[in-house]
Amino acid sequence: MPADPAITRTTCAGRPAWLLRTAHSAMLLSVADGRALLLDHWGGDGGGLGGNSYLPHVPWNRPSQAHFLDGVPLAHTAYGDPAYKEPGLVVARADGSAVSRLTWRDDRVEDDVLVLAFEDAATGLVVEHRFAVRADHGIVVRDARVVNRGTRPLRVERLASAVLGLPPARYESWTLHGRWGDEYRLTRRGLPPGKVVLESRRGFTSHEANPWFALARVGEEGPVWFGALAWSGNWSIVLETERNDALHVVAGPHPFDSTWHLDPGEDYRTPPLVCGYTDEGLDGAARLLHRHQRDHVLPARHRGTPPPVHYNTWLSTSFDVRFDHQVALARRAAELGVELFVVDDGWFTGRDDDRAGLGDWVVDPAKFPDGLAPLVAEVHRLGMGFGIWLEPEMVNPDSDLFRAHPDRVLHLPDREPTPSRHQLVLNFAREDVREDVFARVRRLLAEQPIDFVKWDHNRPYTEVGWPQAPEHRRREVWVRHVRGVYEVIGRLRAEFPDLMIETCAGGGGRVDLGILGLADLAQVSDNTDPADRLRVQYGFTRAYAPRAMVGWVTDAPEATTGRTTPLEFRFHVAMQGVLGISGDVLGWDEDERARARELIAEYKRLRPTLQDGDQHWLVPPSDTGPCAVQYVSRDRRETVLFLYQVRGVAGEGARRVRLRGLDADRRYRRHADGLVSTGAALMAAGVPAAFPPPPPPRHTGDWRSRVELWRAAEVAG
Structure with a gap:
């Protein structure tokens, strides 16, 4: 400059x-x-x-x-x-x-x-x-x-x-x-x-x-x-x-x-x-x-802290949230090396499905007879942070809040509201709505040492009206509502400065530089299929930092597509940003758990470069063939390379990928085998992108992946 x-x-x-x-x-x-x-x-x-x-x-x-x-x-x-x-x-x-x-x-x-x-x-x-x-x-x-x-x-x-x-x-x-x-x-x-x-x-x-x-x-x-x-x-x-x-x-x-x-x-x-x-x-x-x-x-409070490896309960429990099961999941997650345990939807009264309970945020005594405190204490004893799912901008008609205040949703007095996912949208342009939501969430966060909130948002808006406002102000509702949401989240962050927040909207429906000024992390998609996620993550990172990008390792076959991919492939795709897990880890066998521990430990070693380095897509994802993405640390002393084979094609010749962003005169050593090369050679000749023949069953050869770590090395000659 x-x-x-x-x-x-x-x-x-x-x-x-x-x-x-x-x-x-x-x-x-x-x-x-x-x-x-x-x-x-x-x-x-x-x-x-x-x-x-x-x-x-x-x-x-x-x-x-x-x-x-x-x-x-x-x-x-x-x-x-x-x-x-x-x-x-x-x-x-x-x-x-x-x-x-x-x-x-x-x-x-x-x-x-x-x-x-x-x-x-x-x-x-x-x-x-x-x-x-x-x-x-x-x-x-x-x-x-x-x-x-x-x-x-x-x-x-x-x-x-x-x-x-x-x-x-x-x-x-x-x-x-x-x-x-x-x-x-x-x-x-x-x-x-x-x-x-x-x-x-x-x-x-x-x-x-x-x-x-x-x-x-x-x-x-x-x-x-x-x-x-x-x-x-x-x-x-x-x-x-x-x-x-x-x-x-x-x-x-x-x-x-x-x-x-x-x-x-x-x-x-x-x-x-x-x-x-x-x-x-x-x-x-x-x-x-x-x-x-x-x-x-991104919020300044956590810029110097790497986002944690987290476990989210949604895909292992759905709405069937029970204290004993949550404890078992938490203990298994801690054994794997997880740093944050997040209880998703289903923990509050009336929430046996998506038809009731939104807006009240009262812990269900049938699921947690002694409240959340014992689970929070156990999660913290295990050395993990505790997180919880909320959808504060929405309300179910079947809720105490809506029955007491039906006028608090976005509505027009002469138009029937259109529910979506059995819920309506609270009008955050109204001060009483903002104050009530702030008080309810604040009470929850004050009662327990909660470290993390997954802040969800699961429907678009219809019948957007504010009939209580003066007539000349009513069409300000679109802007005032969003400002009101920002205000409530900002006030919560100010009162609970160590709180981390993840933005989610039916997956990746609300990611922009406005919400990312208040949320540390972002869900990218409800589709966790790793082959699809390569494409989604490629598009996402054209605009947004990998440090904010949440990726989940889930079970196979994947719930959205029904596709089966190897555990290692799923981990390597999710490791491109902020690593999360939402599979039923209680059902993973000993070999899967052992490999997961290794991959989580590997991710933690690579995390500073992945989350704070420069990203280079060397080979963009496609329906078939190779894909490669590289990360280079700010000081250019370390680089991490992810290589993928998506639906392998028979008869392809050997491929190489050329790295980028390295110091040409610096020597780099590959962590796996000690091989040394110069930055110039890695950027000009590249590294082999081929994979060895797959072990039985051979269909797993359709989904291959590996990670290479290269670090600066002082080598004579």
Whole structure:
């Protein structure tokens, strides 16, 4: 990283401009005619020679008549601009007019944050665009804030977190799509003329799409632009190809059915968009995001502590939770080397299936006659932390809470609610809901020394209404609900600072940079089939750090797919992030238990590099053939290589995989056999990816895996 400041005031073609520089990129902004915020350059660093050295792709030549902004890369658009493309701001007055005329007011630099302020003189609306520069990580974090400095109310109908413009070229995108059990499918496509809209209208992040994108010029494998939205509610990312092939990106909370009322003096601020550029392709973009998340996003309390190997009871017990059985599972888990024992759904009153009990959170005396205390004490005696499953945002109609307060769910007074999984959604926009949920969870955490909460969320939203609110505030419910969830989790973290939290939403339905600011870990999918999980984990880690990625070792055949794979293969896939187990360990034979102990011990040795190092996908997963993923420690003195064979194909020749990210001149020793090689050789010639012939039964040869550890070695000669 250059020693120059991260943010420099400069000029560009005579316009006031600001140069934002990181270790990997530069962003040049300027204001034209005192009103249009141009994104003159976003890409490789030009050496910090000043705005003019970046040679703006689209020169600003003021014509004799009104200047049109279509085809011009912009960093902001408002409805009313002569831009003819997706607006980032729509604000309406009482008379219904939503046209804004913004002029640049001022700028300020606060540490490494640039704030550019614009104002609409007719309404008193002030718009602030913030650019926080994470120079060492190659990241710029953007958000927007509006303030009503006028004398009359305003209605915000849309405020994007960020607008990004790229100059004319042919672009393609990578995005993440899927469904329950099949999340995080990496999708690559050329961008056609017009708009491609990525979105969720389900109330939360969703299984179907994720608020992350990456962009490249067609035919170029190096340069990549990327962004990830830190928001767990409805969201929208618009990729609009203009008539001259310039690309216009608008990202933020979804404007669908949502407004925000601004009385004079009130303000409203968006969630941030984390964005960046790299010339190291999609893998390089992922590594920048991973580093940023480890150092700036994931809860600070546990950044220096490796997430524990955990056992979750769900797939061994379902709702049949009994004290004696839980103790037996805990003792077996401790024998294997597990560090955290998590009791999943089924521990509270009325919870013999998914039809009752949500919202009350009272320990079932039939299952735990003496409460949770004896189980918690035994788990701690065994040297493990104790965790528990909760779904605090939901309620069953068959619950004491709903019978006493049926109005506390999201609802409309003249519409019948639509249950999903026999449950409804509590309205966290309401203060009484937030206070009641906080009090119930707080009481549970205060009564017992609970170390971990799996915070689940198992349905999308319908009949989203808030009839108790003033009429002009009711459509704020989409945003206020998510903010309310954040508030409750934040308050619990403040009161119980050592508590770890895992986010789960029917598997991987709520993972984004908003919830990951409050949750240490994330479930990725309810599908634990390791062959499927290779693909899911590949897509997940395009956007999110392996340190947050939970993987489970479960029994064979796997419950979702019915597929049978070897225990070692299941472990090696789950070890790519945060290792968990949810199989019926009481049913594992002695050989399986012995091998599991070895693999857990091996994982603990590798864990610092896996969770804090740089990840490289050397061979992405496919339906058949090899797969390889590598991790390199920050100091580049250690590397871990996972090799997989998925559904082996007869007659294939020998394969090799070339490593990445090593010091070329350093010598590395393979832990298994002492073989020494240089970083240069490992990156140029690689290592053999072949597996020996499988032992009987031969069908296990369809699923082969191994792990190689290479460490820096000082070897003469």
